[in-house]
Amino acid sequence: MKAADIMTTKVFTIHSLATVADAIAKIQDKRVHSLIVEPSSSDDAYGIITETDxxxxxxxxxxxxxxxxxxxxxxxxxxVVNPDLKLEDVARxxxxTGIQRAPVIQNQLLGIISLTDLIMKSKVLPQSASDELSSKIYKTILHNPVASDLQTQIDQDCEVAWDVVETLEIEP
Known part of the structure; x- marks a missing residue:
């Protein structure tokens, strides 16, 4: 498996000129552990601000x-992590480096990968991906953040599953 297979695609960003109070509010609101700091120009690098910072x-x-x-x-x-990097290389x-998370970038911000993603999402096979619906739901759930408690995770996974079902109903 590669980083792109398990990264969280819902990434929240913040501008470098925002206050730390703004960052705290966004971290609390989005229930995440870090925010990616947007580059100030096309030739600038991404940054990261974490709870630890x-x-x-x-x-x-x-x-x-x-x-x-x-x-x-x-x-x-x-x-940063390349989306094609193997999971064992991400772990190494x-x-x-002692980091716990890193943005996944290839010309643009694609997602974020964390220690939690490595533990909770790697080498996990769908229990029953024999049909197209199960397979699509499984793949979509893999790219969502891992919730801090079981009920929130169940609620989040259910919401994702319904979104996939609705998408499949719309498709011809």
């Missing part, structure tokens, strides 16, 4: 999140 560089130092800008604490350029990259 916020805790260590703002809260632990008693800095005001309203007055600290994302660009002041983000990691940039950040380590994470182990060697």
């Amino acid at each position: 916020i805790i260590y560089k703002v809260m632990a130092q008693d800095r005001d999140p309203e007055s600290v800008m994302v660009y002041q604490i983000m990691t940039k350029p950040c380590i 990259l994470f182990a060697a």
Whole structure:
């Protein structure tokens, strides 16, 4: 399997000139652990701001999140993953660098891959992908974020499954 097979495709971004308070609000609202910082120009690199950055560089130092800008604490350029990278190579990259997540980029932002994705989504085969519907639902669920609790995960997976069913009903 490759990074593209298990990456989360729903990625949330933020501008580098946003405040850390804005980043915290977005992280809470979207229930994610990091935000990708948008490049400021076409030749600029992506950045990343994580919960760890916020805790260590703002809260632990008693800095005001309203007055600290994302660009002041983000990691940039950040380590990125090619979508064709094998999962064992992604795991080695994470182990060697100590990171927990990285954007998946190939000319543009495609997704994000995390330790959670590696654990929860790798080498998992659909229990019954014998029909087209099951296969499409399984593949779609793989590219969604892993929820923090079982009920939220079930609700999220059900929503994804219904979206796939509705899409198939529309197709000729």
